[in-house]
Amino acid sequence: MPELMIPLDSSLTKPLYEQIYDYIRMNIADGKISHGEKLPSTRFLSAHLQVSRSTVAVAYDQLLSEGYIESAPCRGYYASDISGLYLGEEAASAALPPPIPAERYRIVFSPDENEFSCFPYAAWRKISRDILSQDDASLLTAGETAGEWELREAICRYLYRARGVSCRPGQIVIGAGNEYLLLLLAQVLGPGKRVAMENPTYLKAYRTLSNMGYRMLTFPAGKNGIEAEQLQQTDAEIVYTMPSHQFPMGTVMPLKQRLKLLQWAAAKTGRYIIEDDHDSEFRYKGKPIPSLQGSDTHGTVIYIGTFSKSISPAIRVSYMVLPKPQIAAYQKSCGFYASTVPKEQQRVLAAFLNDGYFERYLNKMRRIYKAKHDSFLALLKKEAWVKHIYGDYAGVHLLVELGAAMDAREVVRQAKKQGIRIYALEEYLAPGAKANRPDVGKTLLLGYGALQEAQMKEGIACIRRIVTGTA
Amino acid sequence: MPELMIPLDSSLTKPLYEQIYDYIRMNIADGKISHGEKLPSTRFLSAHLQVSRSTVAVAYDQLLSEGYIESAPCRGYYASDISGLYLGEEAASAALPPPIPAERYRIVFSPDENEFSCFPYAAWRKISRDILSQDDASLLTAGETAGEWELREAICRYLYRARGVSCRPGQIVIGAGNEYLLLLLAQVLGPGKRVAMENPTYLKAYRTLSNMGYRMLTFPAGKNGIEAEQLQQTDAEIVYTMPSHQFPMGTVMPLKQRLKLLQWAAAKTGRYIIEDDHDSEFRYKGKPIPSLQGSDTHGTVIYIGTFSKSISPAIRVSYMVLPKPQIAAYQKSCGFYASTVPKEQQRVLAAFLNDGYFERYLNKMRRIYKAKHDSFLALLKKEAWVKHIYGDYAGVHLLVELGAAMDAREVVRQAKKQGIRIYALEEYLAPGAKANRPDVGKTLLLGYGALQEAQMKEGIACIRRIVTGTA
Numbered sequence: 001m002p003e004l005m006i007p008l009d010s011s012l013t014k015p016l017y018e019q020i021y022d023y024i025r026m027n028i029a030d031g032k033i034s035h036g037e038k039l040p041s042t043r044f045l046s047a048h049l050q051v052s053r054s055t056v057a058v059a060y061d062q063l064l065s066e067g068y069i070e071s072a073p074c075r076g077y078y079a080s081d082i083s084g085l086y087l088g089e090e091a092a093s094a095a096l097p098p099p100i101p102a103e104r105y106r107i108v109f110s111p112d113e114n115e116f117s118c119f120p121y122a123a124w125r126k127i128s129r130d131i132l133s134q135d136d137a138s139l140l141t142a143g144e145t146a147g148e149w150e151l152r153e154a155i156c157r158y159l160y161r162a163r164g165v166s167c168r169p170g171q172i173v174i175g176a177g178n179e180y181l182l183l184l185l186a187q188v189l190g191p192g193k194r195v196a197m198e199n200p201t202y203l204k205a206y207r208t209l210s211n212m213g214y215r216m217l218t219f220p221a222g223k224n225g226i227e228a229e230q231l232q233q234t235d236a237e238i239v240y241t242m243p244s245h246q247f248p249m250g251t252v253m254p255l256k257q258r259l260k261l262l263q264w265a266a267a268k269t270g271r272y273i274i275e276d277d278h279d280s281e282f283r284y285k286g287k288p289i290p291s292l293q294g295s296d297t298h299g300t301v302i303y304i305g306t307f308s309k310s311i312s313p314a315i316r317v318s319y320m321v322l323p324k325p326q327i328a329a330y331q332k333s334c335g336f337y338a339s340t341v342p343k344e345q346q347r348v349l350a351a352f353l354n355d356g357y358f359e360r361y362l363n364k365m366r367r368i369y370k371a372k373h374d375s376f377l378a379l380l381k382k383e384a385w386v387k388h389i390y391g392d393y394a395g396v397h398l399l400v401e402l403g404a405a406m407d408a409r410e411v412v413r414q415a416k417k418q419g420i421r422i423y424a425l426e427e428y429l430a431p432g433a434k435a436n437r438p439d440v441g442k443t444l445l446l447g448y449g450a451l452q453e454a455q456m457k458e459g460i461a462c463i464r465r466i467v468t469g470t471a
Numbered sequence: 472m473p474e475l476m477i478p479l480d481s482s483l484t485k486p487l488y489e490q491i492y493d494y495i496r497m498n499i500a501d502g503k504i505s506h507g508e509k510l511p512s513t514r515f516l517s518a519h520l521q522v523s524r525s526t527v528a529v530a531y532d533q534l535l536s537e538g539y540i541e542s543a544p545c546r547g548y549y550a551s552d553i554s555g556l557y558l559g560e561e562a563a564s565a566a567l568p569p570p571i572p573a574e575r576y577r578i579v580f581s582p583d584e585n586e587f588s589c590f591p592y593a594a595w596r597k598i599s600r601d602i603l604s605q606d607d608a609s610l611l612t613a614g615e616t617a618g619e620w621e622l623r624e625a626i627c628r629y630l631y632r633a634r635g636v637s638c639r640p641g642q643i644v645i646g647a648g649n650e651y652l653l654l655l656l657a658q659v660l661g662p663g664k665r666v667a668m669e670n671p672t673y674l675k676a677y678r679t680l681s682n683m684g685y686r687m688l689t690f691p692a693g694k695n696g697i698e699a700e701q702l703q704q705t706d707a708e709i710v711y712t713m714p715s716h717q718f719p720m721g722t723v724m725p726l727k728q729r730l731k732l733l734q735w736a737a738a739k740t741g742r743y744i745i746e747d748d749h750d751s752e753f754r755y756k757g758k759p760i761p762s763l764q765g766s767d768t769h770g771t772v773i774y775i776g777t778f779s780k781s782i783s784p785a786i787r788v789s790y791m792v793l794p795k796p797q798i799a800a801y802q803k804s805c806g807f808y809a810s811t812v813p814k815e816q817q818r819v820l821a822a823f824l825n826d827g828y829f830e831r832y833l834n835k836m837r838r839i840y841k842a843k844h845d846s847f848l849a850l851l852k853k854e855a856w857v858k859h860i861y862g863d864y865a866g867v868h869l870l871v872e873l874g875a876a877m878d879a880r881e882v883v884r885q886a887k888k889q890g891i892r893i894y895a896l897e898e899y900l901a902p903g904a905k906a907n908r909p910d911v912g913k914t915l916l917l918g919y920g921a922l923q924e925a926q927m928k929e930g931i932a933c934i935r936r937i938v939t940g941t942a
Binding site: 015025033062067112113114116117119121124125129132133137139140141142143161176177179183187191203204207208211212213272288311312313314315316333334336337338339340341342343344345360363417459467 | 485486488489496533538583584585587588590592595596599600603604608610611612613614632635647648650651655658662674675679681683684690754759782783784785786787804805807808809810811812813814815834
């Protein structure tokens with residue numbers, strides 16, 4: 001029988017029974033009390049420790065209920081065999097492991113990774129500290145379901161100024177990421193809709209809407225994005241499009257085509273346009289392209305934007321602007337969902353916007369990404385294996401059509417072996433759908449947002465060696 | 472023509488064109504340049520300000536694209552009528568306004584509101600500051616899709632210790648709230664399932680699953696929660712239950728019934744039990760009740776827990792423990808979703824758990840809520856109009872059956888008029904479903920978690936006056 005010299009301290013806030021429970025539990029977990037070892041009776045231990053017998057009994061009950069000890073009728077308590085029970089730390093064969101760290105590749109030409117070196121960390125921290133140090137209770141009380149009003153106001157102002165989006169804060173819903181907002185939107189619009197998307201496309205949106213039971217119709221992404229004439233020939237009710245900068249094709253929808261799209265939507269009740277305006281902040285040439293939403297007079301456009309590109313995917317804040325006629329449907333089907341973004345985070349972001357940090361940071365990043373874009377484009381233009389470059393002058397990736405006979409997927413595969421991750425445009429094709437453009441299979445997608453010039457050069461040299469067979 | 476003495480400063484990081492743009496925009500927004508007023512030509516303004524003509528042109532282009540100015544061919548630029556455009560601040564008739572503040576009621580007997588006065592704000596702030604001050608980039612890079620590994624490990628340890636949940640961190644998915652996790656789970660389990668729930672119940676779960684197209688079957692909540700025998704008589708595939716503390720009935724499912732439920736699930740492929748363990752931390756009598764998940768040997772239990780009750784709904788963190796056989800389905804249908812909880816928040820919470828603050832706080836709150844429970848119960852027991860009290864010794868609300876002939880809803884209505892919010896048990900009935908217990912309509916639900924004794928007394932006195940007709 002173990003000695004159980006339990007150091008009890010009645011001045012602690014931790015109750016005595018819990019001190020006993022903790023001591024025994026730890027000793028069993030550590031193997032100091034081993035499997036099958038008999039524990040002292042409650043009577044003996046209570047006398048030994050000078051505590052009431054019920055205190056010991058409560059501790060034993062808890063140990064029993066958690067499986068640390070077992071009782072044998074008329075014989076007392078024994079330490080259990082816990083070797084099979086606790087599977088925390090040693091979970092080597094864990095089921096949902098952390099993703100393979102990016103360091104597996106020396107260089108990643110990701111279209112999703114941002115450059116963070118110029119982020120105003122000091123300002124962000126200062127705002128966070130200020131918000132944290134504000135009155136206690138308001139940090140913990142439940143926030144507003146559609147998002148904190150101050151953040152919705154700040155986003156409303158920003159969207160009007162920067163994107164020509166015309167809305168009131170009351171039309172804005174804040175959510176933890178675009179996909180979450182699409183999950184809500186599908187509940188607002190109702191089940192079983194038919195959705196048209198360009199292809200290749202932003203696959204997470206495709207998968208989300210498909211998961212929600214929507215029937216997906218894809219259209220080969222043309223020079224200008226999806227056309228109303230194409231939609232007319234289908235029974236599509238909803239079109240998901242990125243008119244300001246289609247991902248991944250980088251196309252911009254011309255004004256005339258936009259107006260036709262709006263007319264298509266207005267022509268029949270129940271038609272909607274989901275405008276995904278994911279990275280329109282980063283445009284390096286020409287006039288800014290105002291949102292489709294700003295031209296919508298029939299309440300058919302649902303505008304979705306995000307801070308994932310403009311700040312970081314880690315902060316998990318996106319927003320959706322609902323047309324006024326959809327507000328009631330939102331309230332009815334989704335009004336009960338609490339906001340998915342912590343209140344504290346929303347307040348920090350609102351201050352970041354209201355104090356001008358966000359737009360200053362955007363302006364800085366636009367210059368930085370433009371410089372990266374210019375370097376990368378210049379480097380690629382010198383390469384003999386490059387047949388055609390498109391998707392330039394916006395966003396943080398380029399599309400590069402190979403002149404060689406080699407398939408893009410094969411180049412991706414060989415580059416991986418050399419520790420360099422590049423992407424094939426085909427990776428962005430909707431499942432089951434084939435792009436009817438033969439060049440898709442020959443096209444690489446190369447993101448440069450997080451890369452320095454030396455990395456661009458090294459990556460390009462690697463691709464050159466692969467496509468020219470000198471690897 | 473306005474003077475446009477624009478104070479340009481080329482030492483600023485803000486480019487000159489933007490300084491011009493900002494100045495004109497502000498002056499138009501403020502009404503200093505009024506509707507229809509002609510603006511100087513780009514040639515004139517560039518000479519006047521000693522900047523290149525293209526700098527002015529870029530500023531004008533932006534103002535044009537955003538609708539602040541208009542151009543008339545061969546005549547120049549004019550300030551637009553923006554009165555109808557910007558609808559931010561003055562949005563009096565806003566569509567999704569902030570919720571009616573709780574102060575409308577003097578006293579709210581809410582089952583969802585927590586007591587925050589003992590929260591270790593100082594520790595939370597210190598951890599937050601520490602996390603914030605850690606290396607810059609890791610704060611902004613994308614996190615792990617199922618949640619930060621360190622938080623999943625911490626939750627795994629906590630669940631094993633406190634709830635007897637047997638799992639590995641790799642089975643845990645972190646999400647922004649229970650409803651979000653249910654949205655994911657419905658995608659994992661697939662469309663069109665039939666779900667059994669007790670009634671009355673946690674309506675947000677009912678609505679979420681119903682929104683996902685699931686067919687909902689409800690069973691009058693009996694003395695012990697849903698029974699396997701009831702399920703046998705239906706085609707239910709999934710049962711959503713709260714065996715440790717049913718909301719709102721406060722019942723605990725007996726061990727034998729739990730085992731039968733597990734047998735029901737194991738008897739046929741595709742049957743699952745969703746165990747919602749929302750507030751089992753707060754139990755004031757008897758042995759802790761281990762989770763159903765801990766007894767599941769067939770991988771049929773999906774365990775869902777939350778920090779909304781134990782810390783606060785404002786932090787928006789829940790977790791779901793998937794049975795191992797469902798991991799692959801999760802990866803396939805939901806693996807692409809980025810986590811909805813900001814990385815920073817997850818790291819703060821992990822440290823809060825790992826440093827022992829969470830369990831100490833829980834212990835403290837258990838004592839505080841127990842004291843509130845005891846006072847409230849004692850106060851209610853003195854009341855002649857109280858026929859029966861149930862749901863006691865756990866959670867932060869009680870159910871009170873009225874002895875009077877008056878319906879609970881009528882008492883709620885009259886109390887509202889006096890600034891006191893109490894709840895009728897009927898408010899928690901699933902839509903369309905009728906509870907077959909006659910006492911449901913006579914029962915009040917009274918939450919006490921956020922109330923002080925004086926408020927309890929005042930509220931009880933108000934109810935007494937209403938039910939005895941002395942109001």
